[in-house]
Amino acid sequence: xxxxxxxxxxxxxxxxxRMNTNSFxxxxxxxxxxxxxxxxYASTENNCFIxxxxxxxxxxxxxxxxxxxxxxxxRGLYNDVAGIEKNPKEIKLFEMRPDLYVGGKYxxxxxxxxxxxxxxxxxxxxVLSCLYIYFQLS
Numbered sequence: 043x044x045x046x047x048x049x050x051x052x053x054x055x056x057x058x059x060r061m062n063t064n065s066f067x068x069x070x071x072x073x074x075x076x077x078x079x080x081x082x083y084a085s086t087e088n089n090c091f092i093x094x095x096x097x098x099x100x101x102x103x104x105x106x107x108x109x110x111x112x113x114x115x116x117r118g119l120y121n122d123v124a125g126i127e128k129n130p131k132e133i134k135l136f137e138m139r140p141d142l143y144v145g146g147k148y149x150x151x152x153x154x155x156x157x158x159x160x161x162x163x164x165x166x167x168x169v170l171s172c173l174y175i176y177f178q179l180s
Contacts, residue, residue, distance in 0.1 A: 047123065050136050054120045057138070061113035065106055069162060072102040076166055092174040096167055103154070103163035110153040115140035118148060 076095045083091035119140060122130040131142050146152070153159065 046135055050123055051120060054116055054123060058113055058116045058120065061109050061116065065109040065113065068102050068106045068109065072099055072163070072166065076170070089174060089177050092170055092177065095170045099163055099166045099170065103159065106159055107150060107154040110156060110159060111148065111150045112140060114153065115143040115148050118143040
């Protein structure tokens with residue numbers, strides 16, 4: 043394989059790693075923030091704090107989905123540059139074109155509802171909603 047092509051693949055791999063790291067950090071911040079909000083609820087017993095935890099969870103969900111979408115697009119780019127795909131898109135040397143990958147597995151809503159992200163954030167939102175309802179009724 044040509045040295046320039048290898049360098050191009052390294053650049054793409056670095057971007058994929060960065061997107062993956064960002065996604066992990068967003069999950070970490072979501073868990074920390076929800077825990078802090080629940081700690082506030084525990085100290086004040088104000089039900090509004092539980093409801094307040096849903097908003098940042100939803101915001102983190104949307105942001106995390108964006109990073110997963112970008113990661114998938116750069117994986118598609120990587121596969122095309124490496125020649126792994128059956129019908130690769132024509133990519134010039136050192137060209138970074140994630141915008142070429144649209145729809146299907148590259149769609150934003152596909153990432154939003156993905157198994158990992160969907161289950162993580164949906165479980166947070168559902169638990170917080172159930173806690174809010176439970177404490178409202180008691």
